[in-house]
Amino acid sequence: MAIFTFASTMLKQLFSKPVTTKYPAEPIQYPEGSRGHIDIDIQDCIRCGLCMMSCPTGAIKVDKAKNTWTINRFDCIQCGYCTQCCPKKCLHINPGYQTPGDKKYSITEEHILTEEEKQKAAEAEAKKKAAIAAAMAKKAAEAEAKKSE
Ligand code: SF4
Ligand code: SF4
Secondary structure, three states: OHHHHHHHHHHHHHHOOOOOOOOOOOOOOOOOOOOOEEEEOHHHOOOOOHHHHHOOOOOEEEEOOOOEEEEEOOOOOOOOHHHHHOOOOOEEEEOOOOOOOOOOOEEEEEOOOOHHHHHHHHHHHHHHHHHHHHHHHHHHHHHHHHHHO
């Protein structure tokens, strides 16, 4: 009896398509809904930091001063919270995993400021400096007035 089962299984397998794929010779097809990795459209990022604050594993770091967005892929659990909270919708979960490696590393993307953004930043900085100078001058004047009383 066992020999018939074996023969029928063998014949079936001989004439059916293989269940394996020819990866890496052929690109892998990820099943629908599979979780992959986070990508960013860095030029759309406004460095608000909401993704960093919402990430449950602390995988994202946003540096507003340096205009950078960094992800440690080994810490990311592909939960997708960051993609949901991003006000600019510039984070996406894309299929595919990272190339296997022997080291933990993070990936940093830098937002390159446009001329308009540079001008806005310079204006904001100048405004801030002027406000500080005005506040200091006011304080000095108040101190001077107190002294003369
Ligand atoms: S998918 Fe989840 S774990 Fe990964 S970076 Fe976004 S919030 Fe963090
Ligand atoms: S939430 Fe979006 S816009 Fe804000 S820092 Fe993260 S990626 Fe950039």
